[in-house]
Amino acid sequence: MKAALITEKETISFLEFEEPEPGADQVVVDITLCGICGTDIHGYKTPGPMRPSICGHEWTGVVSKTGVEVTRITEGDRVVVSVPPSCGSCSACLAGQMDKCMTVLEATVGAGRFDTPHGGFAAQIAVNHWRTFLADPRLTEIQAAQIEPTTICFHAVRSTPPALGDVVVVQGAGPIGLTTLQWARVAGAETLIAVEPDPNRREVALALGADHAVEAGDSAEEFVKDLTSGLGADVVYECAGVAPALQSAVDLTRRGGKVSLIGLAASDAITKPAEWLRKEISVFASLGYTHEEFEMSMSYVADGRVDLDAIHTGSFPLNDIEEAFSELSSGVSEQLKVLIDPR
Ligand SMILES: [Zn+2]
Ligand SMILES: [Zn+2]
Incomplete structure (x- = not known):
């Protein structure tokens, strides 16, 4: 069986693997769809290979085989990939910080005992059964394939929620920003402003419930100030994932406001510490989610309260994955x- 992996900068190779057989605590999933994440694109543009297991970490599929110890999942179940649950035995878990489990963090970055030899850009994958979640039967395949990244945004907004009536800015209207925007509305934001350089993405943000969508830069700061009697936004969710966006997030926030970092900026950022101090800003960062949050986010999507269909713009067969990445x-x-379709 072939799996597509990023083996070098701007290079995707189809590597040969054995037909997956489940270990005692594993299931084999026939993959239906696997999303391309911003992290995959970042890995594609960075020198060197990307860690195999995270190359395609947003998939859904149907279980075709189960290991002898697996009882909670059976053949034919439709599942969605997630991070493993907290391990209960690492030093963070033993310190009572179960939601900061080091085993979960390891799995998130593609290492540790839940690791796999390749990711979801393949026809099948064998994973520990705790890395699969039963898909809500109301979800379409396209929705199910987007639950993993959507839950990242759910976790971020749940950790740093707006108060009822707040003015909220979402920086960056890619898939992460567009989902965060919707969670902010669900969480009680009154006025939602998307800040995004691409006019096309600004249109989608408006269609998904943004009250305003403005171009990034000085004009965005002026716009937010005008709208808030010179104060700035109560909460800014940083979803652009580029280094300069860190300071611009602070620039858009009111004194005493909150900045929540969701997008991953891979390079160092220039910031203005005096401005952070003067504004008495609170900065929050979030990564991953808990299994409970996974269930919660999935049911909101199934209830139709968050629209993922408008965010999905294309599917490519596995053979054309290089075209999708470029x-x-x-x-x-x-x-x-x-989404990549290996069927
Ligand atoms: Zn991702
Ligand atoms: Zn742990």
């Missing part, structure tokens, strides 16, 4: 969430 990393693509 389009997404071109910087001029009109695609939002792209």
Whole structure:
């Protein structure tokens, strides 16, 4: 069986693997769809290989085999991939910080005992059964394939929620920003402003419930100030994931406001510490989610309170994965969430 992996900068290779057989605590999943994450695109643009197991970490599929010890999942179940639950025995868990479990963190970055030899850009994958979640039967395949990244945003908004009536800015209207925007509305934001350079993405943000969508830069700061009697936003969710966006998030926030970091900026950022101090800003960062949050986010999507269909703009067969990656990393693509179909 072949799995697509990022083996070098701007290089995707189809490597040969054995047909997966489940270990005692594993299930084999026939993958239906696997999303391309911003992390995958970042790995594609960075020198060196990407860790195999996270190359395609947003998948859904149907269980075709189960290991002898597996009782909670059976053949034919439709599942969605998630991080493993907290291990209960690492030093963070023993310190009572179960939601900061080091085993979960390891799995998130593609290492540790829940690791796999390849990711979801393949026809099948064998994983520990705790890394699979039963998909809500009301979800379409396209929705199910987006539950993992959506839950990342759910966790961020749940950790740093707006208060009822707040003015909220979402920086960056890619798939992560567009989902965060919707969670902020669910959580009680009154006025939602998307800040995004791409006019196409601004249109989608408006369609998904943003009250305003403005271009990034000085004009965005002026716009938010005008709207808030010179104060700035109560909460800014940083979803652009580029280094300069860190300071611009603070620039858009009112004194005493909150900045929540969701997008992953891979390079160092220049910041203005005096401005942070003067504004008495609170900065929160979030990564991952708990299994409970996974269930919660999935049921909101199934209830129709968060629209993921508008965020999915294209699917490519596994054989055309290189085309999908080069389009997404071109910087001029009109695609939002792209899914890979190995069937
Ligand atoms: Zn991801
Ligand atoms: Zn742990």
